[in-house]
Amino acid sequence: MKNFPSSENSPNKKYSGPLAPPYVEIEQRVRYSETDRMGLAHNKNYFEWFEIGRTEYCRRQGIAYKDIEEGGRCLVVVESFCRYKKPLRYDDRFLIRTAVRDATPKKAVFVYEVRTLDGRILIAEGYTVHISVDENGRVSPLPEDIVARIKSP
Amino acid sequence: MKNFPSSENSPNKKYSGPLAPPYVEIEQRVRYSETDRMGLAHNKNYFEWFEIGRTEYCRRQGIAYKDIEEGGRCLVVVESFCRYKKPLRYDDRFLIRTAVRDATPKKAVFVYEVRTLDGRILIAEGYTVHISVDENGRVSPLPEDIVARIKSP
Amino acid sequence: MKNFPSSENSPNKKYSGPLAPPYVEIEQRVRYSETDRMGLAHNKNYFEWFEIGRTEYCRRQGIAYKDIEEGGRCLVVVESFCRYKKPLRYDDRFLIRTAVRDATPKKAVFVYEVRTLDGRILIAEGYTVHISVDENGRVSPLPEDIVARIKSP
Amino acid sequence: MKNFPSSENSPNKKYSGPLAPPYVEIEQRVRYSETDRMGLAHNKNYFEWFEIGRTEYCRRQGIAYKDIEEGGRCLVVVESFCRYKKPLRYDDRFLIRTAVRDATPKKAVFVYEVRTLDGRILIAEGYTVHISVDENGRVSPLPEDIVARIKSP
Numbered sequence: 111m112k113n114f115p116s117s118e119n120s121p122n123k124k125y126s127g128p129l130a131p132p133y134v135e136i137e138q139r140v141r142y143s144e145t146d147r148m149g150l151a152h153n154k155n156y157f158e159w160f161e162i163g164r165t166e167y168c169r170r171q172g173i174a175y176k177d178i179e180e181g182g183r184c185l186v187v188v189e190s191f192c193r194y195k196k197p198l199r200y201d202d203r204f205l206i207r208t209a210v211r212d213a214t215p216k217k218a219v220f221v222y223e224v225r226t227l228d229g230r231i232l233i234a235e236g237y238t239v240h241i242s243v244d245e246n247g248r249v250s251p252l253p254e255d256i257v258a259r260i261k262s263p
Numbered sequence: 264m265k266n267f268p269s270s271e272n273s274p275n276k277k278y279s280g281p282l283a284p285p286y287v288e289i290e291q292r293v294r295y296s297e298t299d300r301m302g303l304a305h306n307k308n309y310f311e312w313f314e315i316g317r318t319e320y321c322r323r324q325g326i327a328y329k330d331i332e333e334g335g336r337c338l339v340v341v342e343s344f345c346r347y348k349k350p351l352r353y354d355d356r357f358l359i360r361t362a363v364r365d366a367t368p369k370k371a372v373f374v375y376e377v378r379t380l381d382g383r384i385l386i387a388e389g390y391t392v393h394i395s396v397d398e399n400g401r402v403s404p405l406p407e408d409i410v411a412r413i414k415s416p
Numbered sequence: 417m418k419n420f421p422s423s424e425n426s427p428n429k430k431y432s433g434p435l436a437p438p439y440v441e442i443e444q445r446v447r448y449s450e451t452d453r454m455g456l457a458h459n460k461n462y463f464e465w466f467e468i469g470r471t472e473y474c475r476r477q478g479i480a481y482k483d484i485e486e487g488g489r490c491l492v493v494v495e496s497f498c499r500y501k502k503p504l505r506y507d508d509r510f511l512i513r514t515a516v517r518d519a520t521p522k523k524a525v526f527v528y529e530v531r532t533l534d535g536r537i538l539i540a541e542g543y544t545v546h547i548s549v550d551e552n553g554r555v556s557p558l559p560e561d562i563v564a565r566i567k568s569p
Numbered sequence: 570m571k572n573f574p575s576s577e578n579s580p581n582k583k584y585s586g587p588l589a590p591p592y593v594e595i596e597q598r599v600r601y602s603e604t605d606r607m608g609l610a611h612n613k614n615y616f617e618w619f620e621i622g623r624t625e626y627c628r629r630q631g632i633a634y635k636d637i638e639e640g641g642r643c644l645v646v647v648e649s650f651c652r653y654k655k656p657l658r659y660d661d662r663f664l665i666r667t668a669v670r671d672a673t674p675k676k677a678v679f680v681y682e683v684r685t686l687d688g689r690i691l692i693a694e695g696y697t698v699h700i701s702v703d704e705n706g707r708v709s710p711l712p713e714d715i716v717a718r719i720k721s722p
Contacts, residue, residue, distance in 0.1 A: 142452060143452060143458050143616075143620060145452050146448060146449060146451050146452065147332075147448070147454075147505075148332075150339075152449050153391075154307045154311055154314075158600060158602045161602055175601075176658075176659055179300075186301070186347070186350075187306040188346065188347050188348075189346050192342070194339070194340060194341050194342070194343075195341075200453055200635055201634070295611075298605050299602060299605065300601070300605070300608040300609075301606075303606075305601075310449075314448050314449055315447060327507065328448075328507070329505075329506055352606075353481075354471065354481070454638075454643055454645075456645075459649055460617055463616065485607075492607070492609075492656075494652065496612055497648075497650045500645070500646060500648070544612075
């Protein structure tokens with residue numbers, strides 16, 4: 111299956127991969143419920159998959175994401191972007207690769223790639239921008255040790 | 264509730280609103296199942312809402328989106344972006360405004376705003392880029408009359 | 417479109433409609449993202465639609481469901497059932513009818529029908545059983561005035 | 570965490586476990602996007618998980634479910650039921666156990682349990698009833714070899 115036609119003048123093209131290591135990988139399969147009437151995985155699911163990648167990234171860095179929340183901080187999503195290059199179908203297996211482009215106590219940018227299992231073919235790529243807020247939604251810096259671990263794979 | 268902190272150096276800032284008319288509006292409510300454990304509408308739902316806006320936009324232009332598909336063309340999503348400005352909670356009502364920034368036989372860019380019911384407060388904004396393909400995934404131009412209607416609200 | 421074949425020896429057949437008034441109605445449309453690769457609305461969405469019906473039912477009885485939760489009670493779902501009679505497709509409009517079969521301070525049973533817009537054709541029917549718990553998940557009776565309003569449409 | 574209060578007079582109680590072998594197991598984790606504002610996995614997700622169990626069950630029996638569809642048959646869901654015993658939270662790991670209660674060329678009943686990773690604690694149980702139809706929605710028997718494999722774990 112060839113690529114979807116590109117839209118090269120995208121304002122986001124500088125986020126184009128390939129993602130260089132270090133990154134964290136996790137494998138998933140397309141659920142039946144994630145397909146749509148075109149027979150393809152629906153565009154919204156990629157943002158769920160990015161979130162799975164983000165959770166796994168944190169876990170490998172020794173951070174349980176839910177512990178951040180239990181410590182009173184949330185990393186709210188303030189931007190999300192995905193560029194879809196090739197379709198996925200029901201029961202297809204794929205890799206999610208996740209890395210951190212930028213992390214400060216107030217902000218983190220995660221970048222993602224969805225690839226075929228052998229890692230060769232890029233299916234989609236994207237990023238999410240997160241801000242650390244407290245329970246009242248006010249900007250509230252993350253502890254330095256968490257920031258250090260988010261940064262250092 | 265104040266804004267989420269902005270990330271002004273976003274590569275997408277030129278898509279910032281406010282959206283000028285003509286645009287198409289549709290009202291929705293946040294479903295319980297659309298909230299997450301933070302108590303907020305989860306980021307992936309905005310892409311479902313954009314899709315509701317897009318369907319409504321086409322309907323008001325006299326195009327049933329399913330007729331495009333039954334005519335053998337699909338407008339596959341090749342890029343999607345959302346910037347989240349303020350949170351939404353369970354049962355909140357909101358408007359989705361949809362307009363077309365660009366439409367040719369091969370490509371269409373839809374832009375969206377999510378706003379409070381009175382239209383005053385911007386909750387989120389974003390866009391999706393679509394390419395017209397045939398049943399085999401090859402680029403295949405839309406009929407001119409459909410393009411004309413997509414363009415002309 | 418004819419019915420799906422019935423499975424008449426279902427243990428749930430006594431929940432079969434038609435639902436007699438009083439019930440509460442709300443109209444919805446099938447979202448693109450709710451379809452699957454068969455081209456039909458996926459079975460899980462009916463439980464989201466039942467929830468929309470339940471929220472609307474409470475609202476018409478003068479109860480904002482979120483107020484129950486803000487009062488420290490949750491109506492957790494302990495059982496859910498759906499029987500699918502006919503398919504729904506992208507952009508189809510439909511009615512959700514909701515009634516209460518049973519309500520006590522500790523437990524409520526909601527029953528639902530999904531019907532075509534004119535009310536004539538039954539698309540699906542089902543029920544959910546809810547238990548009132550406090551923030552620690554312990555059974556905790558609802559205030560009597562809420563129970564009375566849940567019961568009395 | 571103790572059980573949700575039971576509703577023992579449920580019409581479905583005969584589906585109560587424990588599921589005896591043979592069954593097929595697959596492990597999953599609760600996604601962030603699967604939680605709701607109560608902090609628990611939302612009731613609709615269990616039906617997605619049942620579907621993951623069903624896909625895995627077929628795969629272990631040597632049937633790729635998508636091959637059934639490519640052979641022109643769909644196993645449409647005509648009933649689904651879930652009883653929720655204990656809550657699941659973000660990032661919790663769990664097992665899905667799937668077995669077949671009944672399979673004929675026209676109909677199949679799958680039964681499921683969701684359990685903690687060690688298999689000891691029942692989190693939820695349920696079933697789905699499926700009818701084999703052709704592309705026009707008419708009852709159309711499955712080939713005997715497929716039925717035999719569905720039955721025989």
